[in-house]
Amino acid sequence: MAAEPLLQVRxxxxxxGGIVALDGVSLDVPAGIVFGLIGPNGSGxxxxxxxxxxxxxxxxxxxxxxxRPIRGLPSYRIARLGLSRTFQSSRCPQxxxxxxxxxLAAANQSGESLGAAILQFRRVxxxxxxxxxxxxxxxxxxxxxxxxxELAGNLSGGQKKLLxxxxxxxxxxxxxxxxxxxxxxxxxxVQEIGSVIRSLCDAGRNFLIVEHNxxxxxxxxxxxxxxxxxxxxxxxxxxxxxARENVLRAYLARPTAEAPA
Amino acid sequence: MTEFLIYLATTGGIxxxxxxxxxxxxxxxxxxxxxxxxxxxxxxxxxxxxVMLGGQTIAIGILGGTVxxxxxxxxxxxxxxxxRQDYWAISTLAAAEIVRLFFLNTAFGSPYFGQAFGxxxxxxPYRRAFTEAGLTTSNYNLFYLGLVLxxxxxxxxxxxxxxxxxxGRTLKAxxxxxxxxxxxxxxxxxxxxxxxxxxxxxxxxxxxxxxHYNAFINPEYFVPIETxxxxxxxxxxGAGNFLxxxxxxxxxxxxYNSTRFIASFASQRDLELTPIIGFIFEPRVLGPLRMVxxxxxxxxxxxxxxxxxxxxxxxxxxx
Amino acid sequence: MLQVVIDGLIRxxxxxxxxxxxxxxxxxxRFGNFAxxxxxxxxxxxxxxxxxLGIAFPLAALxxxxxxxxxxxxxxxxxxxxxRSAPPEMLMIASFALGIMIRESVRAIWGPSPYLYQLGVLxxxxxxxxxxxxxxxxxxxxxxxxxxxxxxxxxxxxRLGTAMRATAxxxxxxxxxxxxxxxxxxxxxxIGAGFGAxxxxxxxxxxxVKADTGFALIVEVFAATILGGIGNPYGALLGxxxxxxxxxxxxxxxxxxLLTWLGFxxxxxxxxxxxxxxxxxxxxxxxxxxVRPQGILGARR
Ligand SMILES: Nc1ncnc2c1ncn2[C@@H]1O[C@H](COP(=O)(O)OP(=O)(O)O)[C@@H](O)[C@H]1O
Ligand SMILES: [Mg+2]
Numbered sequence: 009m010a011a012e013p014l015l016q017v018r019x020x021x022x023x024x025g026g027i028v029a030l031d032g033v034s035l036d037v038p039a040g041i042v043f044g045l046i047g048p049n050g051s052g053x054x055x056x057x058x059x060x061x062x063x064x065x066x067x068x069x070x071x072x073x074x075x076r077p078i079r080g081l082p083s084y085r086i087a088r089l090g091l092s093r094t095f096q097s098s099r100c101p102q103x104x105x106x107x108x109x110x111x112l113a114a115a116n117q118s119g120e121s122l123g124a125a126i127l128q129f130r131r132v133x134x135x136x137x138x139x140x141x142x143x144x145x146x147x148x149x150x151x152x153x154x155x156x157x158e159l160a161g162n163l164s165g166g167q168k169k170l171l172x173x174x175x176x177x178x179x180x181x182x183x184x185x186x187x188x189x190x191x192x193x194x195x196x197x198v199q200e201i202g203s204v205i206r207s208l209c210d211a212g213r214n215f216l217i218v219e220h221n222x223x224x225x226x227x228x229x230x231x232x233x234x235x236x237x238x239x240x241x242x243x244x245x246x247x248x249x250x251a252r253e254n255v256l257r258a259y260l261a262r263p264t265a266e267a268p269a
Numbered sequence: 270m271t272e273f274l275i276y277l278a279t280t281g282g283i284x285x286x287x288x289x290x291x292x293x294x295x296x297x298x299x300x301x302x303x304x305x306x307x308x309x310x311x312x313x314x315x316x317x318x319x320v321m322l323g324g325q326t327i328a329i330g331i332l333g334g335t336v337x338x339x340x341x342x343x344x345x346x347x348x349x350x351x352x353r354q355d356y357w358a359i360s361t362l363a364a365a366e367i368v369r370l371f372f373l374n375t376a377f378g379s380p381y382f383g384q385a386f387g388x389x390x391x392x393x394p395y396r397r398a399f400t401e402a403g404l405t406t407s408n409y410n411l412f413y414l415g416l417v418l419x420x421x422x423x424x425x426x427x428x429x430x431x432x433x434x435x436x437g438r439t440l441k442a443x444x445x446x447x448x449x450x451x452x453x454x455x456x457x458x459x460x461x462x463x464x465x466x467x468x469x470x471x472x473x474x475x476x477x478x479x480x481h482y483n484a485f486i487n488p489e490y491f492v493p494i495e496t497x498x499x500x501x502x503x504x505x506x507g508a509g510n511f512l513x514x515x516x517x518x519x520x521x522x523x524x525y526n527s528t529r530f531i532a533s534f535a536s537q538r539d540l541e542l543t544p545i546i547g548f549i550f551e552p553r554v555l556g557p558l559r560m561v562x563x564x565x566x567x568x569x570x571x572x573x574x575x576x577x578x579x580x581x582x583x584x585x586x587x588x
Numbered sequence: 589m590l591q592v593v594i595d596g597l598i599r600x601x602x603x604x605x606x607x608x609x610x611x612x613x614x615x616x617x618r619f620g621n622f623a624x625x626x627x628x629x630x631x632x633x634x635x636x637x638x639x640x641l642g643i644a645f646p647l648a649a650l651x652x653x654x655x656x657x658x659x660x661x662x663x664x665x666x667x668x669x670x671x672r673s674a675p676p677e678m679l680m681i682a683s684f685a686l687g688i689m690i691r692e693s694v695r696a697i698w699g700p701s702p703y704l705y706q707l708g709v710l711x712x713x714x715x716x717x718x719x720x721x722x723x724x725x726x727x728x729x730x731x732x733x734x735x736x737x738x739x740x741x742x743x744x745x746x747r748l749g750t751a752m753r754a755t756a757x758x759x760x761x762x763x764x765x766x767x768x769x770x771x772x773x774x775x776x777x778x779i780g781a782g783f784g785a786x787x788x789x790x791x792x793x794x795x796x797v798k799a800d801t802g803f804a805l806i807v808e809v810f811a812a813t814i815l816g817g818i819g820n821p822y823g824a825l826l827g828x829x830x831x832x833x834x835x836x837x838x839x840x841x842x843x844x845x846l847l848t849w850l851g852f853x854x855x856x857x858x859x860x861x862x863x864x865x866x867x868x869x870x871x872x873x874x875x876x877x878x879v880r881p882q883g884i885l886g887a888r889r
Contacts, residue, residue, distance in 0.1 A: 061452060087454035095452070101445040103509075104438075107586040111435070112442050113453050119435030120455070122463060132434065140586065157587045179453060301677045303684070352881050355620040356818075358680060359810045360877050363870035366807065370870075374863035493803075497688060504681060553699055557692035564689035571682045572670055 012075055014039040014183055014214055015060065015091075020069030021238075022055055029055040031238035032069070037183070042205060042215045044225045044246065047235030048259055053218040054096055056235070057185050061093045062086045074182060088115065092181035094172040096188050096218075102161030106152055109160050109171060110143035111136070113178035143178060150174045150204055166193040170201065183214045190221050202228045222250060234258065275410050279482060281522040282417040286475035288502040288514040289421075289428055290468045295500075296508035296581070297432055298464040299444025301358040304345065304365030305499050308338040308469045310491040312476025314372055317391045317486065322377060327394045331477040338473020339466045341368070346465035349458065362493060373488040387487030391480050413482055420478065421515075424471055429511045431467075433584065440464055441509075494560070498525065501563050505570055507577025516579050524559055524566075590719035592836045598725055598794055599832030601732030605787035606805060607812040607824040608739065609780030615756035615819035616776050617668065619679035623687035624784055625802035625809055626694075631656040631785020632792035632801055633694050636703060645707060653785040660781025661774050669770075687803070695799040702796035728790045735786055736825065739779070743821065752776060756819060811873035817882060831869045838868055 013036035022030045030052045037043045047053050058064035060071055062083035071079045078086050087093075100109050117139070118124040119132035147153045150170045155163065160171060169189050176184045189205075190198045198221065205215060205228055219225055225232060226246050233243040236258040242249045249255060287309060294300040316334030319325050325333075345364055349357055377383040394416075399409045431437050439460055442450045447457045480486050498521060506517025570577060610624045634652035639645060667686060671679055712720040743749040754762040755772045763769045784802075791801050798804075812831045816823020844858040860868070 063448070063451070082456075083451040084454050084456050087452055093452050095448060099446060099449050101442045101449060103445060103581075104441055105583050105586075108438060108441070108584065112438055112450075115454055117435040120439055120460075122436060125431070125434040125436050136435070157583060157585045159583070175449075175453065295677075299677065301680060348878055348881075352877055354677060355680060356814060356877055356881060358677075359620060359807070359814070360874050363807045363811075363873050367867050367870050367874075370864060370867045374861060494688065497684060500681060500684070554696045557696040560692040561689050561696065564685040564687075564692070567685035568667060568682055568689070571674075571678055571685070572667070575674070575678065 013037055014074060015216065016070075016072045017056070017060065018070045018072075020056065020059055020066045020071065022052075022059060022064065022067050028238050030059070030066075033235070033238070033240055034069075035233055035240065035243075037214075037216050039182075039214050040209075040212075041230035042209050042217060042228055044229030044232035045216060045218045045235065046220070046222075046225060046232055050237075051235040051258075052238045053235055054187055057093060057187055057216075057218060060086075061091060061185065087179070087181075090180075090182035091185070092176040092179050092183070093185040094169075094176055094187055094189065096191070098165075098168040098172045100160050100168065100171050100175060103159060105157050105159055106147065106163070106171060107140075107143060107156040109175055110147065110178050111139055113175040114139040114142075115179045139178075143174075146174045146177050149208075151200070166190075166197040166201075169193055170197075173201070173204070177208070177213070181213075183216060186215065186217045186219075188219055189217060190219060190224050198224055199227075226250070272407065272410070275407075275414055277522065277526055279410070279414045279417050280479070281518060282414070282421045283475050283479050283482070284499070284502070284522060285421055285515050285518040286424055286478075287472055287499045288506070288518045289424055289511055290471035290475070291499050291503050292506075292508065292511055292514040293428055293431075293440075293471070294464055294468040295503060296510065296514070297437060297444065298440040298461060299354075300346075300349070300461065300464065300468075301354060302345070302361045302465075302468070303358050303493070303496055303500075304361035304363075304368075305468075305472060306491045306493065306496040307341060307361075307365035307368045308472025309476035309479065309495075310365075310368060310372065310486075310488075311338045311341050312473030313480035313486045314388070314476075315473070316477035317388045317480050318377060320392055320481075321388070321390075322382075327392060327481055331474065331481070334477035334480075335470050335474040338476065339470035342465035342467075342469025342472075343462055345469075346458075346462040349461045349465075362496075365491075365493065365496065369488050369491050372491075385488065387485060387489075388480075389485050391484045391486065393481055393484060417478060417482075420474070424474075425511055425515065428467075428471070432511065436460070436463075498563065501567050504567050505577060507579040507581060509581030510577070510579045513577050513579035513581075517577070520578075521563060524563060527559060590715055592833075592840045594719055594721050594725065595836040596829075596833035597729050598790075599835060600829045601729050601832075602787050602790050602794070603805070603808055603812050603832050604825045604828035605732055605735060605783045605790065606802075606809045607816075607828050608736070608821050609783040609787075610809055611813045611816070611819055611821055611824040612752075612756075612776050612780045614813070615821075616752075616759065616773055617672075617679075619676045619683070620810065620818075621683045622680060622806065623663070623683040623690060624780070625806045626687045626690035627656050627660060627781040627784030627802070628788025628791065628805065629694055629799060629802035630659065630690055630788070631782075632788035632797045633698055633703075633799075634785070635705065635789060635792070636698070636797065639706065645705065649786075649789050652789065653782045656785035657778040657782030660777040660784075664773065664777045691799055691803055698799065700799070702798040703792075704796060705792055707793075724793050728793055731786070732790060735783065739783070739821070742779075748772075748775065807873060808869045811869045811876070814873065815876050831872060834872055835865060835868050839865055 015037040017033060017035040020030055020033045033056060045053055055064060059066045062081055066079060070077060073089060073091055076089065078089065117135060118128060119135065125132055144153065147156065150173060152167065152170055152174060155167065160168065163171060173186065173189060190201055193201065202224055209215060217229065229246050231244065232246045232249050234241050234249060234255050241258060242252050242255050287305060290308065291302065291305050294302050312334035315337040316330035319333040320327055320330035345361055372383065373385060375383050382388060396409060439450060439455050443457055443460055450457050502517035502521045503514050505520060506513030606625060606628050609627065610621060613621050613624065631652050634655050635648050638648035638651050663686065667682060668679065671682060707724065710723045712722045714720050743752065751767045751772050752775065754767060755769050759769050788801055808831050812827035813824050815827030815830055816825065839860055839862060842857045842859065844854040847854045847858055
């Protein structure tokens with residue numbers, strides 16, 4: 009195992025008015041594995057992802073990624089460092105087609121600058137062609153190849169989640185954060201998403217996944233951490249952690265959350 | 270009648286530029302700019318001032334007006350990152366009114382230059398050459414129509430091309446919210462800034478062309494309702510489609526100027542015979558009624574045809 | 589100085605009534621209704637035919653206010669209800685179009701010249717040496733104060749008020765707990781448009797009845813609403829007071845000490861030219877949005 013974890017969260021805290029969303033969370037996400045983050049509804053998982061990716065400011069604590077402190081950087085800068093994320097309610101632009109969504113996601117496009125779009129159109133065109141090829145490959149791995157010209161708004165809920173994942177992959181990130189990638193997805197597609205993530209991990213991609221679906225977590229993650237009311241209460245191998253009594257209690261204490269199955 | 274049609278086509282062509290500019294801002298980038306008319310005003314005033322008070326050529330005046338409006342666009346874009354969409358929209362309306370109040374209350378040099386009086390005697394490009402060659406005003410108006418249409422075509426092609434570049438694609442993503450583009454590493458504020466700068470430049474250019482065509486401008490020309498008419502053009506034509514903006518301009522310009530057509534159709538006696546129709550066709554009634562009609566059309570389009578007459582096209586990549 | 593206070597109070601009365609309606613509709617439907625100010629125009633004009641029938645002015649005004657409230661409900665049913673799931677910018681544009689339709693219909697029906705309410709001649713009352721106030725102006729301030737107090741009682745003391753606040757807070761939750769949200773929405777339109785109409789009648793009383801009454805106030809009303817935190821009726825009152833007094837005070841102030849202090853060379857008194865009066869609320873709006881985008885009473889997001 010590498011000496012330095014890929015993502016390091018230290019003592020991060022955040023309140024919203026009277027609500028303590030995160031209360032001193034520290035977490036190390038090493039490279040080379042699929043890391044799961046679970047916890048009942050409202051335990052602060054999304055808030056933690058938002059803080060890591062610069063969408064929400066932390067009240068205190070530090071976050072570093074790939075050896076660099078990133079707390080306080082604007083979110084687009086954090087993304088450019090190789091930290092890509094999806095959103096819990098998948099929000100990829102609905103009035104753009106699947107392929108437009110994918111091309112949008114490519115990093116370092118010179119055609120985004122007006123000067124280059126006008127003066128270096130050859131280079132821009134070559135980039136577009138290369139990105140198009142890569143997008144087709146990624147869409148094939150997530151089984152969306154047949155949908156390239158479909159508007160994202162017309163996809164099913166599961167397909168939207170897959171598109172978000174594919175978008176995240178398109179930017180060639182060092183770490184991918186997924187917020188509930190299989191919530192509301194039919195069981196067959198859940199398995200499929202799980203195996204896509206596993207094979208991507210074996211191919212060298214790193215993941216931090218927030219999820220509720222316990223069988224998905226067991227099948228996909230190498231390691232899990234458990235959040236409860238803003239604190240980490242357990243961390244370790246999925247089977248062992250999910251059997252711990254305090255983890256069970258955290259889930260059972262909330263009638264709304266599904267208990268680990 | 271032909272004279273009037275040429276006038277209509279020229280001002281319509283200029284309005285189409287404003288619609289294209291708004292389509293870039295709203296149709297592509299989702300920016301609800303309710304102060305579009307300010308670009309037009311700044312372009313016209315700055316160009317006229319540069320030429321008449323600065324003694325520069327008309328070309329430099331038009332360039333100055335274009336740049337000034339682009340800078341104003343950048344200024345308007347600055348708070349977008351921190352403001353909610355509806356707050357920003359109302360502040361664009363306020364910003365445009367501040368610009369108008371500025372020109373309404375400022376005299377440049379003499380009391381007859383600026384303020385409520387406006388600016389009169391704005392020079393027209395190549396006008397003297399036409400007179401010296403013994404050509405008529407009609408000839409000149411035809412020439413100006415050509416100038417406007419060529420400029421319009423150029424703006425149309427450039428903006429449509431821009432929409433297809435990675436730059437335009439990112440704007441389309443931004444119109445549906447900041448989160449996804451930010452998470453994909455796009456500096457959203459920078460994109461909005463550039464969209465507003467380009468929109469401002471096109472609007473300012475149109476304003477300068479108008480000032481040098483009409484030879485007279487006045488703060489009354491730039492009231493908020495004018496912005497709404499441009500909106501009507503874009504919504505009716507189909508937001509996100511540049512051809513739609515032009516189609517919308519043609520339809521709205523026709524309705525807007527229909528008063529004069531109708532007046533020449535119906536004879537006075539017809540109007541006196543039927544009291545209701547006579548009432549409707551009274552100019553003081555007809556003027557407001559055409560605005561009601563435009564408003565109604567927009568509502569119907571939003572309710573029943575939300576993508577407009579010429580819907581946005583998707584680029585196809587399927588093999 | 590007293591005159592400044594009287595002017596400020598009257599402006600506050602007019603603005604707050606219109607702003608309260610705007611902010612209430614926003615609180616529930618989450619869009620800035622650009623047509624809202626036209627309820628003021630419509631209300632002020634509907635008084636005219638009623639008064640022409642010989643109905644006493646207060647009753648005519650009340651009927652006009654109720655009628656305008658019903659128009660608000662009707663417009664929601666016909667237009668905004670069909671757009672509940674549309675993106676907010678579509679609602680904004682639809683309301684802008686609707687506003688123009690109302691305003692221009694008024695202009696088509698009543699013509700371009702302004703009207704005056706026929707109330708007979710009432711002598712202004714002198715207050716000391718410094719100010720004068722007409723009985724009409726006293727009536728304006730009293731009417732607005734009464735309306736606001738009734739509104740406050742409604743919001744805080746009745747079940748309807750509780751249901752309205754619950755719906756504004758979280759519509760799906762309110763519906764789940766048995767509140768008929770569509771009925772609440774209709775009530776909010778009724779009250780909001782009615783208050784707007786009252787505001788318009790007051791403007792008409794103070795000055796003239798004009799087709800532009802509402803639209804001329806649009807930035808002031810939005811500024812008041814945003815200043816107080818959009819969706820918050822009490823905030824709208826505060827915002828209206830700030831805008832109302834800022835207009836009259838900033839014109840009455842001699843700015844030369846400030847300019848001298850800032851290092852400018854100043855001779856004599858410096859007043860803001862009255863031509864810029866209308867620019868004052870616009871500038872306040874923009875400054876507020878730059879400094880505190882969520883408004884004064886709005887919660888930080
Ligand atoms: N923007 C916000 N404003 C106010 N409260 C928030 C905000 N975001 C999250 N919260 C609160 O913080 C707590 C944690 O929320 P969240 O991180 O979304 O939990 P999870 O993703 O684990 O379900 C919840 O109580 C939630 O209501
Ligand atoms: Mg969550």
